[in-house]
Amino acid sequence: MTGQADKERGGAGARKRSKVVRWQGLLIFVVLGALVAGLWLLFVDRYAERAIESAGTSIVGAKVELDQADVSLSPLGLTLVGLKVTNPDAPMTNAFEAGRIAFRMDGPNALRRKIIIEEMSVEDVRLNTPRKTSGAVASTGKTPLEQLAELPSFVIPNVQEAFEKEKADLRSLKLVAGAAADAETARTRWEEKLRELEAAADIEKYKKRYAEFKAKTGKVTVGNLIGGSADLIALQKAVKADIQTVTEAKKLFTADFSALQKVAADAPATIRDDTRRIIDKYSLTPAGLTNISRMLFGPKIASSVRSALQWNERLTPFIERVKEKVNGKDVVKPVRAEGRNVRFREDRPLPDFLARLAKVSISLPQGSFAGRVENMTSDPDILGQPLKFAFSAEKLKGLRSASLEGTFDRVDPAARKDVLNLRLRGYEARDVKLVASKSLPVDLAEGLADLDVSASLEKGSLTARITAGVRSARLLVGKGEERQGLAGRVDGAIRSALAGVTSLSLTAEITGTTEDFELKVRSDLDEVLKSAVGGLVRDQLAGFEGDIQKAIAGEVDGPLGKLGAGLKGLEAVGLDLDTLNKKLADLLKK
């Protein structure tokens, strides 16, 4: 009985066992799901840390490191500790270091792959901190302001140095070398043309035809006269047509020849122009010694501008994502995924990343700066508002006040406009190296400096103005490498003049494009130095000018010779054209 019941139960159980579904699989799915979720929770911090380091490194182009990342699920947020971004141009320096970055994210939007942050706090930011690698620490030991104030080497270049630097840009050399090559090409072309013309206007053939005509008309008959005059007219027409062709060819030839001749004739003048340009650039001109400021401050300012432009370009991926258009749709490259993301119209458009407000505190040796950055987003076109930032500080150590503000307006990518304004007041400069020259090192031992920088970059066009003033200044002119002759005397005069300077002001104006900008620098040091070394400079200039001109003429000499040879060859072709024309004209006289 019992056995029978068991059999029946077993049979019922077998019938119940589905052939399609396995219920225990559901349990396993839940267990596996829980396991994956547990593992995710366990490793999400580490994963976030690695993801930020890897994405940051690929964007910046230099190592980005993070000490710790802490992801919280409720409320959804992220805290980053010890973020270090290496300066790609100086791998031993961190361009940016943040002690702590914390923010909360909007959960539902995060599910839609949108990072929306209402408020972010960025604390303990430090700039230009040294990095430790293999136990070696490379530190310049300079604050950013000191680096900005550092000036280029002040050396009056010798002829050879100036010439070598400018050789590639010599207009005279380019013109003459170009004309020499053109003359050679023109000679070959015109010789070919002459052969063609001579073949077409076959003088012997014309003479033969004329002789035949004369023989025919020897007997005076009506038929001979009529037929002969028709032949004569045809012959005359052919000869006149050839004369016309040759005359037009000669006109073109003359135009070519004259243009090349003009280059050769103008060569001395272009050499003089090049000489003047180099002198203006390198020497202290007697007309007010206006170039001293450019010589002193120009290279450093230009290098600072280039560095700022590079950082502007590096920041671009963060503040303006590159979008392609495919069939009218915006297509963007995701930061950490394959393929591209295609964007569609949203009911409530939001950028993929947006931090509406970031409160930032920056620690500098002078003290702490506080500031705010608004509308940080990779999609400003969607947000419709530009990124704005403003930092300020007062009563810092050795600095009365400082403020930095600006905007990155990329709302309309075609009309992008970035604006930056920096204002420093009462900077107590001490031991700032102004001129790092071997022969004439100049330090600002002490002084009270004010600095204003205003710059704008609009549609690739750069405009900037830098004004700096130093009062209560004490300049220290070091005893550098002794130079002989005039250079030594100029050094001496400059040393004495600078030792008496107690205040100085400088204005730099930058205009142009990001790739090619012009820099104009004015300083009251010009006047000081003009009176100090004007006489010496006038003497120096005479020699410098002569030597530079000789060097340029020497360089241009070879191509000028080639141009002369080419012109002689062309001249011969011109004579041949004239001869051909004359021969054709003589035919008509017969």
Added chain:
Amino acid sequence: MIQSVIKILKVLNSETHPAQISLGLCFSVIVAFTPKFSLHNIVIYFLILFFRINLSAFLLGSFLFMGVGALLDPLFHRIGLALLTMPWLERLWTAFYNATMWRVENFNNTVVMGSLVSGLVLFAPLYFLFNRAVLYYRKNVYAHVQNLKIVKAIKANNFYQRYQSLKDWGGLS
């Protein structure tokens, strides 16, 4: 490697129905082609476990097709881009784009879209192809394989015997 050989033998030689093996392989193609933790793959993991689909075939297929999927990514990108930028599908994609579930799925990524659509399109043809291949193997190749020295050696291995003893545990064949 040995484990893979054991698995393939186990899968193909088991008494599992060819349709269950084929389904496992077909689902593995989608999982291998598309990002592992996509929303649709979570659904596939559920289907694999909940329905009587051959798990070994699925795992083995996922492993084998993973490399193929990576190689085909550029093709998936092009397919996905073409689909996502088709003007007559724009309304559909826009509706998806505004729905949270589809954003979680990341459907608007060209590689996700291209690989998913490719996997789905290949699903039915591959199902019939795998079915026929399993039947052919069992009828014509199985006996020869059993006589191979390497197979005999593997079957004599302790590990294989333990694996055999686990057969039919909880119906997860």
